[in-house]
Every structure is written in C-alpha cells, then in structure tokens.
Amino acid sequence: MSAGRLNVRVARRTSEAEDICSYELVSADGTPLPAFSAGSHIDVHIGPDLVRQYSLCNPPHETHRYLIGVLRDPASRGGSQGMHEKIHAGAALTISAPKNHFPLVEAQRSLLLAGGIGVTPVLAMAEALSAQGADFEMHYCARSPERAAFRERIAASPFAAQVHFHYDSGAAEQKLDLAALLAGLDRDTHIYFCGPAGFIDYVKATAAARQWPQAQLHLEYFGAVAVDTGGDRAFEVRLSSTGANYTVPAGVTVMQVLREAGVFVAASCEQGVCGTCLTRVLEGVPDHRDLYLTEEEQAANNQFTPCCSRSKSPTLVLDL
Numbered sequence: 001m002s003a004g005r006l007n008v009r010v011a012r013r014t015s016e017a018e019d020i021c022s023y024e025l026v027s028a029d030g031t032p033l034p035a036f037s038a039g040s041h042i043d044v045h046i047g048p049d050l051v052r053q054y055s056l057c058n059p060p061h062e063t064h065r066y067l068i069g070v071l072r073d074p075a076s077r078g079g080s081q082g083m084h085e086k087i088h089a090g091a092a093l094t095i096s097a098p099k100n101h102f103p104l105v106e107a108q109r110s111l112l113l114a115g116g117i118g119v120t121p122v123l124a125m126a127e128a129l130s131a132q133g134a135d136f137e138m139h140y141c142a143r144s145p146e147r148a149a150f151r152e153r154i155a156a157s158p159f160a161a162q163v164h165f166h167y168d169s170g171a172a173e174q175k176l177d178l179a180a181l182l183a184g185l186d187r188d189t190h191i192y193f194c195g196p197a198g199f200i201d202y203v204k205a206t207a208a209a210r211q212w213p214q215a216q217l218h219l220e221y222f223g224a225v226a227v228d229t230g231g232d233r234a235f236e237v238r239l240s241s242t243g244a245n246y247t248v249p250a251g252v253t254v255m256q257v258l259r260e261a262g263v264f265v266a267a268s269c270e271q272g273v274c275g276t277c278l279t280r281v282l283e284g285v286p287d288h289r290d291l292y293l294t295e296e297e298q299a300a301n302n303q304f305t306p307c308c309s310r311s312k313s314p315t316l317v318l319d320l
C-alpha cells in the first residue's frame with residue numbers, strides 16, 4: 001500500500017433513498033481505521049485515474065468502519081455512476097486517510113444546514129455535537145422525502161428532535177425560511193452548511209443580508225459549479241523551471257495540456273473542489289473557476305487550480 005492510502009472492503013451497501021446509496025467500508029486486514037473528526041472526507045479511488053471525494057457520515061468516534069453516502073448524478077463524469085454501477089458489497093477499494101477541510105469549531109451554539117446529499121458531513125457533525133451535549137439544531141432540505149437519505153437513522157438518533165426536514169415537494173409552510181430562522185438565533189451561533197451551489201448561495205446571501213459574522217460561517221460545496229465556457233479562448237502557460245511554453249486551447253484544461261506534455265501535477269477531484277492540484281502562479285492573472293480558494297485567496301492571484309481554472313492574461317507563468 002502506498003503512503004497515505006488504505007485498502008478497504010465494502011462490508012455493506014445500502015439504498016438510503018432514491019438514487020442514494022451508502023457504503024460501509026472496513027479495513028481489508030481487520031485493523032482499526034484511522035480516527036476522523038466530523039466534517040472529514042476521504043478520497044476514493046474508483047478506477048484508474050478516477051478519484052472522488054466523499055464525506056464520512058458515521059459517528060466520528062467509530063474506527064471499525066467509514067460510512068459514505070453517494071448520490072447517483074446523471075451529469076457524473078464517471079464518479080458517482082461508477083460507484084453505483086460497479087462498487088458492490090465485497091468490493092475492494094483504495095482510499096485515502098480522512099482529511100478535514102470543514103471542521104467544527106468551539107461554539108456556544110451551532111446551526112447545521114444540509115442541502116440534498118450535503119447531509120453527509122452535516123450528519124457526522126450532528127453525531128459529534130450530540131455526543132458532546134452541545135447546543136445545536138439541524139435543518140435538512142431535500143427535493144422530497146423519497147430523496148432524503150438517512151431519515152430512519154436520524155429518527156432513531158438521540159438528536160431526532162433537533163432535526164427539521166424541509167421538502168421542495170411539500171407545502172410552503174414547511175420549507176426552510178432561513179431569514180426567519182436566523183432572526184431568532186443568537187448572533188454568536190456558528191453556521192455550517194453543505195450542499196449544491198444553489199443551496200450554498202442561498203445560505204450565503206441570507207446570512208450576508210443579516211450581516212452574520214463571516215468567521216461564523218463554515219461551508220463545503222457539494223460538486224462543482226456550472227461555468228459558462230462560451231467565451232473561453234486559448235492562452236499560454238510557461239513553466240518557470242524549464243521556460244517551456246504550452247498552448248491551452250478552449251475546451252481543454254491546463255492540467256490536460258500539461259499531462260499530455262508529460263508534466264506531472266497531482267490531482268484528485270479535477271473539478272476545483274479539493275485543492276490537490278493547487279499551483280503557484282508567478283506571472284499573469286488566473287481566471288479562477290474553483291470552489292476551493294476563498295475570495296481573498298483568489299483575489300491574490302498567486303495560485304490557481306489547473307484542473308479547471310484558466311487565464312485572463314495571454315500567458316500564465318507557473319511555479320512548475
């Protein structure tokens with residue numbers, strides 16, 4: 001096994017909701033798995049050159065298993081479809097050790113907001129906060145009850161009364177009214193939210209309208225944001241180590257061009273979410289299209305994600 005990688009076996013695969021399966025992973029040799037904290041994810045090597053990130057959703061004190069939830073996404077480029085179609089109980093998988101870009105912090109009170117499959121890290125947070133006896137509530141938005149995963153588990157949990165479900169298919173009065181919810185919360189509440197881009201934007205905008213302190217907002221996107229690529233043009237990248245120039249045509253990523261030229265850049269999600277491919281920019285202005293860097297980090301223009309970001313200037317000089 002290479003460094004940082006773990007060999008696991010799918011002990012159980014369970015249909016949790018329409019188009020959502022959970023996978024219970026145990027170590028191949030029966031030893032305990034590395035401990036993790038709520039909000040952590042693992043890289044799952046689904047096939048050659050196909051790595052995807054999935055949040056761990058089991059209680060974080062567990063070391064005998066990792067539980068992930070996977071939504072079958074019709075727009076998937078192989079990741080979620082590959083999991084649903086090819087990975088069954090008994091399958092051997094290689095995964096990374098858990099990493100956490102979405103940790104809980106010390107807080108008097110926490111509000112957990114989940115949109116769709118974004119429930120996975122949020123559920124681990126609810127488990128952790130409940131075990132600590134912390135003050136929290138959770139709101140889970142899904143298209144319909146049939147598409148809401150882990151409902152039975154939540155109903156049977158000690159924190160069931162702290163979880164509120166909101167369905168797009170349901171009556172108007174049960175839908176999440178975040179402005180009203182925030183109006184009734186103490187200002188020192190930390191807000192954690194995970195879901196698709198539309199959900200994240202809604203929470204961000206509502207929190208901004210109430211001037212919620214930025215340091216108390218913690219978010220993780222699920223999946224990449226659709227970007228308008230209609231105006232994309234070719235540009236050059238130059239490697240500072242060799243001075244070699246490469247043309248990046250419209251419709252092709254910097255990473256694809258570099259790979260083609262035999263230049264190695266570490267990658268994982270290849271959709272601007274994980275930060276694995278982060279590369280220093282020495283000259284030029286990147287056209288940032290990732291969800292990994294903060295707005296301030298993007299504005300600094302000294303690093304970018306070659307798996308999805310492009311260039312606003314004719315040339316980008318990279319620290320490669």
Ligand code: FES
Nearest residue numbers: 268270275277307
């Ligand atoms: S590989 Fe994940 S951000 Fe580029």
